[in-house]
Amino acid sequence: MLYLGIAAVSVGGLSVLPFLLGDYGTGLLVGLAGYVTLATAWAMFSGPTRYISLATVAFFGVGAYTVAVLNEVLPYPLVLLCAAGIGATMALLVGLSTLRLAGIYFVIFSFGLAELVRQLITWFEVNVTGTLGRYIFLDLGAREIYWQLLALGVCTIGLAAWIRRSRLGLALRVIGDDETVAAHSGINLARSKLVLFVASATIITLVGAIQAPRWVYVEPSIVFNPTVSFLTVIMALLGGATRLWGPLCGAVPLFLLFEWLSARFPDHFSILLGLLFMAVVYALPNGVLAAIEGLRKPKRNGASKEATA
Amino acid sequence: MSELLTTDALTKRFGGLTAVDGVSLTVRKGEVLGLLGPNGSGKTTLMNLISGALKPSEGRLLIAGSDLTGARPDRIAKAGVARTFQLVRILPSLTLRENVMVPAAFGPDRLWGAPLEARVTECLETVGLAARAGQAASELAYIDQKRLELARALAAGPRLLLLDEWLAGLNPTELHEGIGLIRRLEETGLTIIMVEHIMDAVRALCPRCAVMNSGKLIADGPTDAVLSDPHVVAAYLGEEDA
Numbered sequence: 001m002l003y004l005g006i007a008a009v010s011v012g013g014l015s016v017l018p019f020l021l022g023d024y025g026t027g028l029l030v031g032l033a034g035y036v037t038l039a040t041a042w043a044m045f046s047g048p049t050r051y052i053s054l055a056t057v058a059f060f061g062v063g064a065y066t067v068a069v070l071n072e073v074l075p076y077p078l079v080l081l082c083a084a085g086i087g088a089t090m091a092l093l094v095g096l097s098t099l100r101l102a103g104i105y106f107v108i109f110s111f112g113l114a115e116l117v118r119q120l121i122t123w124f125e126v127n128v129t130g131t132l133g134r135y136i137f138l139d140l141g142a143r144e145i146y147w148q149l150l151a152l153g154v155c156t157i158g159l160a161a162w163i164r165r166s167r168l169g170l171a172l173r174v175i176g177d178d179e180t181v182a183a184h185s186g187i188n189l190a191r192s193k194l195v196l197f198v199a200s201a202t203i204i205t206l207v208g209a210i211q212a213p214r215w216v217y218v219e220p221s222i223v224f225n226p227t228v229s230f231l232t233v234i235m236a237l238l239g240g241a242t243r244l245w246g247p248l249c250g251a252v253p254l255f256l257l258f259e260w261l262s263a264r265f266p267d268h269f270s271i272l273l274g275l276l277f278m279a280v281v282y283a284l285p286n287g288v289l290a291a292i293e294g295l296r297k298p299k300r301n302g303a304s305k306e307a308t309a
Numbered sequence: 310m311s312e313l314l315t316t317d318a319l320t321k322r323f324g325g326l327t328a329v330d331g332v333s334l335t336v337r338k339g340e341v342l343g344l345l346g347p348n349g350s351g352k353t354t355l356m357n358l359i360s361g362a363l364k365p366s367e368g369r370l371l372i373a374g375s376d377l378t379g380a381r382p383d384r385i386a387k388a389g390v391a392r393t394f395q396l397v398r399i400l401p402s403l404t405l406r407e408n409v410m411v412p413a414a415f416g417p418d419r420l421w422g423a424p425l426e427a428r429v430t431e432c433l434e435t436v437g438l439a440a441r442a443g444q445a446a447s448e449l450a451y452i453d454q455k456r457l458e459l460a461r462a463l464a465a466g467p468r469l470l471l472l473d474e475w476l477a478g479l480n481p482t483e484l485h486e487g488i489g490l491i492r493r494l495e496e497t498g499l500t501i502i503m504v505e506h507i508m509d510a511v512r513a514l515c516p517r518c519a520v521m522n523s524g525k526l527i528a529d530g531p532t533d534a535v536l537s538d539p540h541v542v543a544a545y546l547g548e549e550d551a
Binding site: 176 | 360361362381382383386387391392394398400401402403407410411412414415416417421461465
């Protein structure tokens, strides 16, 4: 009950923030809420299973593009529902065909997927519809978009917390440790991975759909920017992809840092991003939260690692 | 006694090599069978076929009357077959307690909540690790990893337990303890197939033995009779410290 109370107060506080901050501040909040949700949804699947997915922008972009295509045809809630449905279907097909791939092959495939989807949409727009760019005319300001992302983010963290306590959460941690033991213990590997992959990808698709009106003008090279995938991974890894609050703890400081870097050093942004990526992976392989815990309890011999499951 | 496991001409080929060649074996409920044979004779491959890690090229696999030929390992686990591995496999990032939870939560009984906790505690107590339940499995010494693996297999509440050289690599004191532990499991009426090279353990634990050589079953019967069979002696005991 105490936790629910704290959560309610925090969400209340976060939702009035746009009134206190100006337009620029609200713009930052949109980005923050978006990346916290992306990183948490990414870690929901990739954290326990250790399947590093670079397909984030494939789903994110499909969400944004769905809104661009349907925003003048359907009412907004239905557009979001369509985006979620398309994201889930795509994740199901991709998952069925690729979740048997191990380690590095999955990483490469997931990276290629984003490019494949981008090229397919570009080809379709150029050859079939003849309109490469699209406009989104939705009467949604930064504030409304932020509230939607905040709601989605709260639901995502809630879902992640629930999964961690569930049988499915235990199954995924076992799969991450040893698939052979998992299978011989009665875990259906393919189904467990697929369920989480679809859930994670659907949320990522919705983030793209909700953020789409911010662009007004949309084309494949804008919404399928691979930097989104890399940022999501590095944020989750910095905070700790196996912890509930890890992605949030990584996303907030890194998003603000990237905002500052891209404004200050627009030409060198990619180099700085790459350096930071390497620094995180080498210095904090298990994330900041694990490192802090390690510093605080160096002698307690793992007794502190008592389960969350 | 009823038949728990039947393999009917079970065969596994890897390219041109026939690792398991037409093995027909029946194990009844409550039996403890020792599976012997020189290195490379196909014992572990047979265990992998029974547990579903490998799919047979030919033949049939029946567990408690249901045909599970070619079934995935998770289905065979749910049918009540639990195993340990020749090279011990613990889940290093999980605690001992969580390690043992896994087959109890996903195996035939699908326990959760209080019954799950009770099963985990019971199995950790059986192998003498209950006091360390919250510790990370990666911190265990080799013998304790083996104990944990056995506790995990038991937590499934198995009908059939497959032990693949579970006693290998133990020092004499640990071996003595290990034999005592398996004997106590036998006394509960558990059905066990154990691949084992240590003859003293086989004589102490297994009333019945089957011997494999070059993928074929060359002997099957009461342990004393099998171990004095000239074919078995020629194929196997010549190179072992019997």
